[in-house]
Amino acid sequence: MSQTKTLNLPLLKTAANIIRQWDGPLTQQIVRDPGGFGLGQIPRKAKPDATTTMTCGFCATGCGLNIHLKDGQAVGLTPKTQYPVNLGMACPKGWEALAVLDSEDRATMPLLRDESGEQKEVSWDTALTTFVTRIKKVMAQHGPESVAFLSTGQIASEEMALLGSLAKFGMGMIHGDGNTRQCMATAVTAYKQSFGFDAPPYTYQDFEESDVMFFVGSNLCIAHPILWQRVMRNQNNPDIIVVDPRKTETAMAATHHLAISPKSDLTLLYGIANLLIVNGWIKQDYIDAHTTDFDAFAQHVKAYTPNRVAKMTGIDADTLCTMAKKIHDGKRVSFWWTMGVNQSHEGTRVAQAMINICLMTGNIGRPGTGANSITGQCNAMGSRLFSNTTSLLGGHSFTKPEDRQKVADILDIDVSRIPDRDSWSYHQIIEGVETGKIKALWFIATNPSHSWINQNKFKQLMGKLDFLVVQDMYRNTETAQQADLVLPAAGWGEKDGTLINSERRFGLVKKVSPAPGQALADFSIFKAIAAYWGCGEMFAKWTDPQAAFKILAKISKGQPCDISGITDYRMLDENGGIQWPLKPEDELTTHRRLFADGKFFHADGKAKFLFEDSRLMPELPDGDYPFVLLTGRGSAAQWHTQTRTGKSAVLRKLYPNDIYVQINPVDAKAMDIQPTQWVYVHSRRGQLKARAFVTATVQPGQIFIPMHNHETNRLTKPVFDTYSHQPSYKACAVALSLNKPWVAIESEGANHE
Ligand SMILES: Nc1nc2c(c(=O)[nH]1)N[C@H]1C(S)=C(S)[C@@H](COP(=O)(O)OP(=O)(O)OC[C@H]3O[C@@H](n4cnc5c(=O)[nH]c(N)nc54)[C@H](O)[C@@H]3O)O[C@H]1N2
Ligand SMILES: Nc1nc2c(c(=O)[nH]1)N[C@H]1C(S)=C(S)[C@@H](COP(=O)(O)OP(=O)(O)OC[C@H]3O[C@@H](n4cnc5c(=O)[nH]c(N)nc54)[C@H](O)[C@@H]3O)O[C@H]1N2
Ligand code: SF4
Numbered sequence: 001m002s003q004t005k006t007l008n009l010p011l012l013k014t015a016a017n018i019i020r021q022w023d024g025p026l027t028q029q030i031v032r033d034p035g036g037f038g039l040g041q042i043p044r045k046a047k048p049d050a051t052t053t054m055t056c057g058f059c060a061t062g063c064g065l066n067i068h069l070k071d072g073q074a075v076g077l078t079p080k081t082q083y084p085v086n087l088g089m090a091c092p093k094g095w096e097a098l099a100v101l102d103s104e105d106r107a108t109m110p111l112l113r114d115e116s117g118e119q120k121e122v123s124w125d126t127a128l129t130t131f132v133t134r135i136k137k138v139m140a141q142h143g144p145e146s147v148a149f150l151s152t153g154q155i156a157s158e159e160m161a162l163l164g165s166l167a168k169f170g171m172g173m174i175h176g177d178g179n180t181r182q183c184m185a186t187a188v189t190a191y192k193q194s195f196g197f198d199a200p201p202y203t204y205q206d207f208e209e210s211d212v213m214f215f216v217g218s219n220l221c222i223a224h225p226i227l228w229q230r231v232m233r234n235q236n237n238p239d240i241i242v243v244d245p246r247k248t249e250t251a252m253a254a255t256h257h258l259a260i261s262p263k264s265d266l267t268l269l270y271g272i273a274n275l276l277i278v279n280g281w282i283k284q285d286y287i288d289a290h291t292t293d294f295d296a297f298a299q300h301v302k303a304y305t306p307n308r309v310a311k312m313t314g315i316d317a318d319t320l321c322t323m324a325k326k327i328h329d330g331k332r333v334s335f336w337w338t339m340g341v342n343q344s345h346e347g348t349r350v351a352q353a354m355i356n357i358c359l360m361t362g363n364i365g366r367p368g369t370g371a372n373s374i375t376g377q378c379n380a381m382g383s384r385l386f387s388n389t390t391s392l393l394g395g396h397s398f399t400k401p402e403d404r405q406k407v408a409d410i411l412d413i414d415v416s417r418i419p420d421r422d423s424w425s426y427h428q429i430i431e432g433v434e435t436g437k438i439k440a441l442w443f444i445a446t447n448p449s450h451s452w453i454n455q456n457k458f459k460q461l462m463g464k465l466d467f468l469v470v471q472d473m474y475r476n477t478e479t480a481q482q483a484d485l486v487l488p489a490a491g492w493g494e495k496d497g498t499l500i501n502s503e504r505r506f507g508l509v510k511k512v513s514p515a516p517g518q519a520l521a522d523f524s525i526f527k528a529i530a531a532y533w534g535c536g537e538m539f540a541k542w543t544d545p546q547a548a549f550k551i552l553a554k555i556s557k558g559q560p561c562d563i564s565g566i567t568d569y570r571m572l573d574e575n576g577g578i579q580w581p582l583k584p585e586d587e588l589t590t591h592r593r594l595f596a597d598g599k600f601f602h603a604d605g606k607a608k609f610l611f612e613d614s615r616l617m618p619e620l621p622d623g624d625y626p627f628v629l630l631t632g633r634g635s636a637a638q639w640h641t642q643t644r645t646g647k648s649a650v651l652r653k654l655y656p657n658d659i660y661v662q663i664n665p666v667d668a669k670a671m672d673i674q675p676t677q678w679v680y681v682h683s684r685r686g687q688l689k690a691r692a693f694v695t696a697t698v699q700p701g702q703i704f705i706p707m708h709n710h711e712t713n714r715l716t717k718p719v720f721d722t723y724s725h726q727p728s729y730k731a732c733a734v735a736l737s738l739n740k741p742w743v744a745i746e747s748e749g750a751n752h753e
């Protein structure tokens with residue numbers, strides 16, 4: 001059915017003129033034309049009843065989905081058989097990706113909090129005018145550093161790039177980070193320091209070609225089920241070793257499970273490295289030709305003797321020797337890690353401990369090898385390269401004058417518009433709210449009032465801001481409920497752009513469904529803000545996502561992530577996505593891995609061994625708080641804060657209704673806790689009530705609560721990795737009780753149920 005959206009845009013001549021320049025994309029979205037999808041430049045408009053392919057917008061596996069269209073609109077989907085990522089498979093979230101778009105909770109109009117404190121619907125004109133006026137006012141009173149944006153790993157690369165450029169070059173902000181900080185920052189930092197660039201080396205084909213595979217802090221069966229299917233296709237009868245304190249679904253399916261003590265991975269990996277060196281199970285030729293600082297590393301790990309390691313990790317010396325032997329005997333050894341490593345007080349060094357083992361045994365750059373970080377959100381990789389937060393567009397550096405000049409020239413802007421220093425990282429921005437340095441925040445596609453660490457404190461701080469803007473698909477996320485202004489956004493399937501998956505593959509997302517009400521693509525919202533701010537001219541060439549993509553391709557030229565060989569969206573569509581890098585002269589093959597030539601991205605072409613002493617986790621259990629709290633993904637049907645997956649009736653049937661806490665039977669017995677009974681869990685920062693799930697998958701003295709429940713982060717302690725500043729979400733001390741505890745709590749307002 002054809003409907004028309006009318007925007008009450010100001011009839012001021014100047015604004016109307018500016019709007020006309022970007023009104024190509026916007027108008028087509030405002031007028032719901034069942035035949036004319038999106039921006040029109042993607043090769044999918046041949047017939048209104050047809051099938052088009054796009055990348056799934058949940059996790060970074062990046063499955064290809066066939067979207068079936070009727071009268072030009074999506075009516076269903078099936079996983080694409082020929083897509084090199086998923087080969088015809090999809091997980092429950094993917095199957096339900098269209099269903100979650102249709103919900104009463106969608107944000108359909110901008111919402112503005114009025115004097116009575118209520119959020120009321122307003123026109124886009126009022127919303128944009130308010131946005132610009134209030135942010136300019138804060139900046140005028142408190143300086144440009146008083147406003148920051150917090151972006152995401154879940155919108156298209158083109159949108160992130162436009163946001164980061166608008167905020168920093170157009171509006172003059174210095175500070176902006178992404179929720180990728182919660183997720184991938186450790187892997188980014190580890191790769192940058194070790195390889196000279198944030199470059200995950202692998203291709204998914206490596207899951208099928210390894211013969212020894214270590215999964216460290218990764219619950220692949222739940223978090224990346226299609227990648228687990230790729231492991232199951234491996235013909236080499238591989239050893240699959242899972243390092244995880246919990247006996248996860250993945251650990252149960254593995255050949256070996258190392259039930260490590262929480263946050264002792266660094267000690268374990270140094271112990272294994274020591275054994276490899278002591279036994280001479282290393283590739284000295286490779287080390288000499290392609291790495292630096294090995295001797296110091298070898299010296300460092302001498303202290304990690306099997307007995308000492310056994311004591312600290314709970315993994316006995318024999319098992320340690322067996323693991324070292326497996327690495328030695330394996331022809332193609334690979335290490336894979338996810339949040340059990342990244343979310344840690346010393347995660348960067350843990351990731352590098354895996355990188356070190358791969359380097360010294362020559363397990364990199366060959367099929368089935370590699371120190372491989374598995375990415376989380378659908379476009380966390382896009383955020384790493386193009387969000388203009390931690391690094392300048394295209395993996396450049398804000399602090400390098402030549403990088404700033406290069407980007408300024410390509411964007412045709414004055415170089416002085418580009419900040420010459422790095423932004424504060426996420427937690428520094430939040431701490432800035434506490435110290436009064438940050439007065440206004442703009443959140444885009446993230447829900448930190450649920451997902452950020454030490455939630456009671458976070459929520460309290462949001463109340464301190466002069467102005468809080470949330471741009472989301474849904475109007476009532478925990479963060480949107482706290483906002484002064486909510487900007488309604490189109491979601492996956494309602495707009496165009498590219499996502500980059502875990503193996504560096506660009507894939508397309510397309511507009512196959514109209515956004516509800518007056519919700520607009522994030523790209524269009526940013527263009528509108530630019531126009532209202534008065535810097536629309538600066539983004540005149542960013543006419544639509546594909547034009548933005550071409551700008552990014554130009555910026556990437558000469559970088560390790562060079563994609564100047566990808567000419568347009570059509571090329572991505574025709575090739576089942578394309579992995580970076582692709583220079584014009586490169587041969588385009590379906591699977592490509594990095595470092596086959598042993599050349600890394602540091603100036604000397606070598607990879608660095610990086611290491612330091614392992615440290616105990618900062619908040620150890622004690623008499624008052626005797627348990628370690630582990631958190632993470634609960635089921636394949638739940639996505640993060642549940643704003644999306646919670647909307648699907650099908651997915652809701654696939655996980656328990658109530659929040660639960662997994663408790664070992666020994667502990668349950670000692671405390672007389674019965675299965676499904678309500679119990680209280682409390683930490684020094686907050687408390688919650690959850691149903692007891694008595695199971696031996698957690699060890700005695702440890703409990704597990706999924707992150708999908710909004711209560712979980714009341715408990716977590718704000719501890720951050722030294723180098724990556726990523727929160728350590730998975731380890732803090734808690735207590736269990738049958739009755740509501742009365743405890744002194746570190747932050748106010750913490751005694752919720
Ligand atoms: N279904 C579903 N899939 C998802 C997501 C989702 O929300 N739902 N989110 C996506 C995102 S953004 C991400 S980042 C990934 C996360 O993917 P994963 O990292 O695989 O998932 P998690 O459950 O967070 O954590 C993995 C494991 O780390 C273990 N762990 C905790 N502490 C330690 C430790 O000290 N050492 C070790 N070795 N292990 C430890 C936990 O017990 C847990 O089993 O999943 C992606 N996929
Ligand atoms: N305790 C604990 N906490 C954790 C973790 C953990 O393991 N334990 N894991 C952490 C990790 S790895 C991650 S990645 C984070 C995830 O934390 P968040 O990113 O905060 O979680 P999401 O629910 O994915 O939030 C994304 C928001 O964007 C909205 N959205 C989706 N698509 C679009 C779009 O196209 N445009 C706009 N404007 N909005 C959109 C959704 O409705 C949703 O509100 O959580 C972290 N928090
Ligand atoms: S595995 Fe990830 S990308 Fe694939 S269908 Fe599931 S959520 Fe989507």
Ligand SMILES: [Mo]
Binds near residue numbers: 376377
């Ligand atoms: Mo994540």
